[in-house]
Amino acid sequence: MNADGPxxxxxxxxxxxxxxxxxxxRWREARLLAVVAVAIVVGSVSLALAQRxxxxxxxxxxxxxxxxxxxxxxxxxxxxxxxxxxxxxxxQILLPAVGLLGGISLLLMERLxxxxxxxxxxxxxxxxADVQLVWLVLSIALxxxxxxxxxxxxxxRLYKYTWAAAGVALLLMTFVLGTEINGQRLTLSFxxxxxxxxxxxxxxxxxxxxxxxxxxxxxxxxxxxxxxxxSLPPLPxxxxxxxxxxxxxxxxxxxxxxxxxxxxxxxxLLLLYTATGRPGYxxxxxxxxxxxxxxMYQLVDHVRTRVDxxxxxxxxxxxxxxxxxQSLYAFAxxxxxxxxxxxxLPLISGRLPIPAIQTDFxxxxxxxxxxxxxxMAILGIYLVVIERGLxxxxxxxxxxxxxxxxxLALVVGVQAFIIAAGNLKLIPLTxxxxxxxxxxxxSLLVNGIVVGLLLALSDKGVEPPPPPRQPGxxxxxxxxxxx
Amino acid sequence: xxxxxxxxxSIAHVGLTLTVAFGxxxxxxxxxxxxxxxxLTSAADNPAVIAAARNVxxxxxxxxxxxxxxxxxxxxxGDPYRVYPERSVTPxxxxxxxxxxxxxxxxxxxxxxxxxxxxxxxxNLLKKFETDPSxxxxxxxxxxxxxxxxxxxxxxxxxxxxxxxxxxxxxxLALASTPTFDASAIANPxxxxxxFAAARDGAGKPLLNRATQGRYVPGSVFKIxxxxxxxxxxxxxxxxxxxxxSRAERDGLVVNGFRIREHKGVPVRTFDLAHATEVSSxxxxxxxxxxxxxxNLTEYAAKLGFGGDTGFDLPVAxxxxxxxxxxxxxGFVDDVELxxxxxxxxxxxxxxxxxxxxxxxxxxxxxxxxxxxxTALTGRSGxxxxxxxxxxxxxxQEEAAAINVAMVRAxxxxxxxxxTPGADVPGMTVAGKSGTAELGGSGEPHSWFIxxxxxxxxxxxxxxxxxxxxxxxxxxxxxxxSLLKTYFDTVAK
Numbered sequence: 001m002n003a004d005g006p007x008x009x010x011x012x013x014x015x016x017x018x019x020x021x022x023x024x025x026r027w028r029e030a031r032l033l034a035v036v037a038v039a040i041v042v043g044s045v046s047l048a049l050a051q052r053x054x055x056x057x058x059x060x061x062x063x064x065x066x067x068x069x070x071x072x073x074x075x076x077x078x079x080x081x082x083x084x085x086x087x088x089x090x091x092q093i094l095l096p097a098v099g100l101l102g103g104i105s106l107l108l109m110e111r112l113x114x115x116x117x118x119x120x121x122x123x124x125x126x127x128x129a130d131v132q133l134v135w136l137v138l139s140i141a142l143x144x145x146x147x148x149x150x151x152x153x154x155x156x157r158l159y160k161y162t163w164a165a166a167g168v169a170l171l172l173m174t175f176v177l178g179t180e181i182n183g184q185r186l187t188l189s190f191x192x193x194x195x196x197x198x199x200x201x202x203x204x205x206x207x208x209x210x211x212x213x214x215x216x217x218x219x220x221x222x223x224x225x226x227x228x229x230x231s232l233p234p235l236p237x238x239x240x241x242x243x244x245x246x247x248x249x250x251x252x253x254x255x256x257x258x259x260x261x262x263x264x265x266x267x268x269l270l271l272l273y274t275a276t277g278r279p280g281y282x283x284x285x286x287x288x289x290x291x292x293x294x295x296m297y298q299l300v301d302h303v304r305t306r307v308d309x310x311x312x313x314x315x316x317x318x319x320x321x322x323x324x325x326q327s328l329y330a331f332a333x334x335x336x337x338x339x340x341x342x343x344x345l346p347l348i349s350g351r352l353p354i355p356a357i358q359t360d361f362x363x364x365x366x367x368x369x370x371x372x373x374x375x376m377a378i379l380g381i382y383l384v385v386i387e388r389g390l391x392x393x394x395x396x397x398x399x400x401x402x403x404x405x406x407x408l409a410l411v412v413g414v415q416a417f418i419i420a421a422g423n424l425k426l427i428p429l430t431x432x433x434x435x436x437x438x439x440x441x442x443s444l445l446v447n448g449i450v451v452g453l454l455l456a457l458s459d460k461g462v463e464p465p466p467p468p469r470q471p472g473x474x475x476x477x478x479x480x481x482x483x
Numbered sequence: 484x485x486x487x488x489x490x491x492x493s494i495a496h497v498g499l500t501l502t503v504a505f506g507x508x509x510x511x512x513x514x515x516x517x518x519x520x521x522x523l524t525s526a527a528d529n530p531a532v533i534a535a536a537r538n539v540x541x542x543x544x545x546x547x548x549x550x551x552x553x554x555x556x557x558x559x560x561g562d563p564y565r566v567y568p569e570r571s572v573t574p575x576x577x578x579x580x581x582x583x584x585x586x587x588x589x590x591x592x593x594x595x596x597x598x599x600x601x602x603x604x605x606x607n608l609l610k611k612f613e614t615d616p617s618x619x620x621x622x623x624x625x626x627x628x629x630x631x632x633x634x635x636x637x638x639x640x641x642x643x644x645x646x647x648x649x650x651x652x653x654x655x656l657a658l659a660s661t662p663t664f665d666a667s668a669i670a671n672p673x674x675x676x677x678x679f680a681a682a683r684d685g686a687g688k689p690l691l692n693r694a695t696q697g698r699y700v701p702g703s704v705f706k707i708x709x710x711x712x713x714x715x716x717x718x719x720x721x722x723x724x725x726x727x728x729s730r731a732e733r734d735g736l737v738v739n740g741f742r743i744r745e746h747k748g749v750p751v752r753t754f755d756l757a758h759a760t761e762v763s764s765x766x767x768x769x770x771x772x773x774x775x776x777x778x779n780l781t782e783y784a785a786k787l788g789f790g791g792d793t794g795f796d797l798p799v800a801x802x803x804x805x806x807x808x809x810x811x812x813x814g815f816v817d818d819v820e821l822x823x824x825x826x827x828x829x830x831x832x833x834x835x836x837x838x839x840x841x842x843x844x845x846x847x848x849x850x851x852x853x854x855x856x857x858t859a860l861t862g863r864s865g866x867x868x869x870x871x872x873x874x875x876x877x878x879x880q881e882e883a884a885a886i887n888v889a890m891v892r893a894x895x896x897x898x899x900x901x902x903t904p905g906a907d908v909p910g911m912t913v914a915g916k917s918g919t920a921e922l923g924g925s926g927e928p929h930s931w932f933i934x935x936x937x938x939x940x941x942x943x944x945x946x947x948x949x950x951x952x953x954x955x956x957x958x959x960x961x962x963x964x965s966l967l968k969t970y971f972d973t974v975a976k
Contacts, residue, residue: 270497277493317528326530331515332523333531346534353530372516379505379512390498394491402490406497413501417508424511 024087029080032096037073040103043341044069047111050342064110068133072106075137079144083455086148091392091458097384098143098451101436102136102444104378108362109133109439111342111369116358117439128358128439135441139448146452153457157400160211167204170197171247175254198251198260199433199446202415203453205264206271206407212240213275214399220276238284244268245288249296256302259418259430265289266414271407275399310428326354327364327423338371345369358439360431363423378437379420386413392458405457408450541565541596542619542862544576544588546628547656547974552576553589558672565589565670570663571635574692575626575797575856578666583679586690588622588856591796595620595860623859625654629973630966634659637962642687643930643949644694645966646839650935650944652871653843653852656974657966658797658836660697664689695799698832699948702920704931705827706768707841707886708804709775710756712783714882718775721885724753725770736766741819743769748901760889760916761899765826772825777813780804780825786877787851788840793874795836796856802837806830827918839946842933845890846914846941849883850876890914891938903932905961908968911937915963919954927951932959936967943970 044063051064063069076099083090106129114127126134156163170188174197179187188197213220248261269285296303305320313321313328330353333344345352345368354361367375389409396402412435419438422429433443515523524531540563544553552572555563565579577587585593598619634645638661647657664685668678682689691697713719732751735742749762759767772780781804785791790801804824807814815821823829836854844851851874859868878886891914893899894906906915915934922928930952935944945963952958 270500274490274493274497277490277496325528328515328519329523329529329531331512332520333529334516335520335524336517346530346538367512367516372512375512375516376509379509383502383505386501387498390494394494399490402494406494410497410501413505417501417504420508421511424508424515426507426511 021085022087023085024089026080026084026092029083029092029095032093033076033080033099036076036096036100036103039100040073040107041069043103043107044110047107047341050340051111064107065129068106068110068129071133072103072136075140079140082144082148088148089460090147090455091388094385094388094451094455094458095143097381097388098436098447099140101378101381101385102140104366105362105437105439106133106136107341108365108437109358112345112358112365113352116352131441132439132444135444138441139444142445142448143452143455146449147455150453150456151459153401153404156207156404157211160208163204163211164208167201167208170201170204171251173197175250178255196440196442198255198257199442201260202263202267202411203408203446203449206267206404206411209268209271210400210403210407213271214403217275217399220272221278242288245285245292249292252296252303253300257431258303258306258428259415259422259432262418262430263411263415263432266418267407267410270410270414271403274393274406275403306428306430310425313425323355323361324425324429327361328425330354330361330364330368331424334368334371334374336372338367338369338374341369343369356431359433360419360429360438361423362434362437362439363420366437367423382413382416382435385409388458389413389454392454395460396457401457405454408454408457412447412450538562539597540619541579541589542598542621544596544622544624546572546624546626546631547858548628549623550628552624552626552628562672564672565667567666567670569628569632570665571632571659572626572628573663573666573689574660574694575624575631575658576666578669580669580675580679581672582675583669587692588624588796591798592620592622592857596622598862618862618864620860620862622857623861624856625649625652625656625858626658626856627656627970627974630657630970631659633657633969633973634966635661635663637966638949641949641952641958642693643947643952643959644692644697644835645948645962646694646836646946647966647970648839648843648854648944650843650846650852650941653854653874654858654871655854655856656943656970658694658856660691660693662687662689692797693835693948693950695795695797695834695836697948698800698802698834699929699931699950700920700922701827701831701833701838702918702929702931703763703765703827704838704841704916704918704933704946705831705833706760706763706825707845707890707916707933708784708787709768709772709780709825710760710886710889711787711841711844711878711882712780713771713775714756714885715783715786715878716775716779718779719756719771721756721888723771724755725767726753728753728764728766728770731766731770732764736769736822738769738773738818738822741822743822748898750898756885757889757892760886761892761896763893763902763917768826769822772821773818775825777805777811777815777821779813780821781807781813783877786875787844788837788874789833793840793851793854795854799836800834802833804831828921835946835948838931838933838948839944842935842946843944844877845883845886846935846944847883848880849878887914887938887941890916890934893917894934902956903960904956906932906934906964906967908936908964908971911971912939913964913967914938914941915960917954917956917960927953930954930958930960932963934963934967936971942975943967 041063048062048064079095109129109132112128114129117128117131119126119131174188177188179189187194244265248265251257251261269282272281297307309321309324313324315321317325345365354364357365366378386409390406393402393406396405415432416435418430419432419434421427433440435447523529540555543551546552552569553565553567553576556566557563567576575587577585577589579585579589596619630647634657638659641661643661645657645659648655664682665678668674669682729752732745732749735744743765745764745766749764754764754767784804790803805814805820809816811817820829824831840851840854853872853874855869857869859866891912894903894913894915902917903915907913913934913936915932918931920929920931930949932947935941945966947959947963949958
């Protein structure tokens with residue numbers, strides 16, 4: 001509490017672009033990164049042994065593609081070093097956790113056939129692991145840059161409607177200009193550069209929701225309309241929910257992207273609950289979801305197909321249900337301990353058993369080779385990431401920041417849940433990526449942004465948050481004394 | 484009012500929700516990876532199963548002297564396929580084809596030959612830590628290739644079967660069925676279509692393993708089963724005679740108004756067991772069967788392996804004494820059926836393999852050893868041998884000795900020789916019984932012989948069946964004798 005009892009600055013303070021920068025050691029992060037490095041090196045050696053077996057003589061314990069491994073670990077270390085030099089008091093667990101997931105991704109891409117993805121750059125052909133390494137490096141660099149540079153949330157806080165407009169524009173552009181791949185209109189191409197805007201949209205959605213909800217929170221919490229036993233918010237404030245619902249349905253119909261629609265709507269509901277603490281919203285949202293899902297199932301062919309496959313993939317194991325059945329076979333082959341990296345995924349006529357394994361089914365591949373134990377570990381790492389993000393949100397002393405950080409954590413967590421549950425036949429399969437693990441530039445870069453923003457938001461020291469609006473204790477005491 | 488507390492509390496709620504959701508994911512993974520793992524992993528369209536069948540080099544199959552019966556070559560794509568150098572062993576070894584699946588030992592020992600599973604669950608779990616988790620086993624059989632080839636050669640162009648068993652251990656030394664087929668042609672991807680079509684549609688149904696799957700009217704060889712049941716149940720002793728037999732030999736034995744007639748060449752008088760076996764008296768064994776009763780007859784047949792599982796390495800069709808739909812003891816319709824069954828007519832159907840077990844039981848002093856083909860499985864982790872094991876004692880040593888004496892007389896006795904010419908092996912005593920299975924209507928009967936040698940210390944038991952081979956004496960008996968001689972010339976020399 002400041003003695004002068006600050007009361008005025010409702011607008012955020014100006015960013016301090018050039019503050020005194022003093023290096024600050026991050027021992028916890030360093031220790032955890034060391035553990036991560038050991039884990040990845042061990043995994044790489046195990047992969048190399050599996051790939052050389054059984055003919056090669058045991059010449060030594062060399063890692064698979066030592067160059068890739070060195071680059072990746074080097075970049076992780078540089079990210080750590082840069083944050084030490086920047087001297088910010090940011091979270092020290094996020095980077096190692098995400099670094100471990102990225103390392104698992106790199107190992108998986110090393111292990112899969114390299115010709116699954118070939119990008120030609122000049123005269124050199126880059127294979128799956130090469131390309132993924134490039135994206136991983138860029139993603140970590142992006143996260144670190146944001147973690148160091150972002151000293152203010154003003155640019156996010158003040159322009160929420162601009163962001164929303166940008167998001168809607170992006171969505172419309174994808175609707176209209178998007179390229180259709182496998183019956184889904186998800187990709188937007190500009191010359192040689194192409195990407196999946198829905199990945200970026202999820203961040204924009206969180207930024208907008210954090211701004212909107214923090215501004216209208218008191219209204220949403222305090223007023224209510226009673227409909228029977230349920231207490232609902234005032235009807236005008238339901239408009240955003242209905243709008244969000246409509247957008248999600250639009251994504252399902254136009255883009256055929258069930259995963260993104262599910263992700264957006266789930267994150268919206270969870271953030272709405274976070275902001276208001278009112279279960280009534282969740283109930284209402286779930287009712288809307290059930291109605292929407294039912295209508296979509298009746299009216300939209302590809303939704304019905306997906307759901308039917310989910311209900312009984314074994315009805316057509318070599319046709320419609322092939323991908324899901326093969327995924328379940330892969331999990332089953334892994335068993336408790338797994339086949340070991342490089343020991344699974346038997347080829348049929350030289351082809352991998354699961355189509356689109358590197359984007360849609362990395363969890364099935366990891367489930368086979370690392371076993372149930374490995375799956376538990378990976379799910380655990382995601383929980384750590386979620387927990388750190390939510391903790392950053394809970395510790396933020398400002399609604400916008402709290403909702404922003406929670407929302408960013410939720411985007412990662414819910415997305416991981418949706419695709420993992422789809423792989424495990426708990427819910428219908430959707431084509432979204434497994435954060436930090438799936439192959440793909442858009443996904444890795446956007447998740448890099450998420451991590452960078454979370455790190456920046458976790459800073460406990462440099463910029464004080466806007467002071468509370470109620471009068472300070474001294475002022476109250478003074479008033480009481482006066483009254 | 485901006486109240487700070489509720490946000491962090493609802494964040495905690497959200498965190499709890501996601502933790503529970505991830506717990507559900509872990510439970511889902513556990514369901515597929517542990518609970519459903521066994522049945523999904525062995526599903527026929529699981530790539531692991533397909534890849535194993537395609538890529539894993541199956542273990543070899545060797546005969547008792549190490550001669551190769553099944554091995555593997557690679558085609559132009561580097562994919563392995565099976566080669567079977569010896570056509571005579573196809574009923575035993577079977578085939579393994581990418582398109583047409585597996586048969587024979589290739590089927591019943593598929594898991595061991597591919598080496599994907601280990602009978603020991605602990606070793607199964609630890610296999611994951613080896614660089615190459617598959618450990619294909621080489622099977623060593625008790626089969627003797629020279630004996631097997633001699634049997635197939637001896638059957639010649641006839642359809643038939645030969646089974647030879649070491650009665651002391653239950654080891655099967657020969658298991659022949661003719662006609663044979665070209666298993667290599669089925670296994671080779673280049674010829675699989677024609678190869679399989681030839682085997683499936685060939686004259687005489689080559690894919691039918693007559694030794695284990697063919698069920699035949701036994702005729703007189705079944706009298707040994709009747710003798711075992713009669714002595715074992717105490718219905719008769721080796722010296723029991725039937726006063727009414729003499730007349731019945733002349734006029735036929737009337738059972739419930741049905742007249743059982745003797746075949747030609749049986750003297751008109753009363754006999755004991757050995758004498759009756761020597762002359763193969765239908766009337767005597769009908770009387771014995773009636774005295775023994777249907778319940779005892781089927782019970783002792785079951786002890787010999789009829790209708791049940793003897794734990795053999797190949798599937799065996801169940802042999803039967805009766806259809807079992809009658810309401811008399813043992814399932815017989817009436818005494819007429821029981822009397823006919825007692826000398827091997829009636830509703831009695833047996834496999835040559837089952838009759839070899841009958842001969843082996845008598846030869847081994849009344850104790851039936853578990854029949855087996857695979858004597859050793861050799862893999863990276865060492866060799867596991869299959870030890871001889873007793874299945875059960877059927878009759879006592881003394882009772883078996885009495886039948887042994889009777890079967891010796893059937894081969895060596897002055898009258899028996901007429902029925903079993905050529906069954907004798909120079910330098911030793913042979914025990915045996917011929918059979919002529921009348922099939923009704925026109926056409927030659929099935930020709931049978933079961934026996935063992937040497938009678939005083941049996942080392943090899945045999946059952947021979949030649950479809951439509953004529954009287955036992957004409958075809959099966961000389962073949963059995965020559966194969967016994969081959970055994971002592973090659974295996975036991």
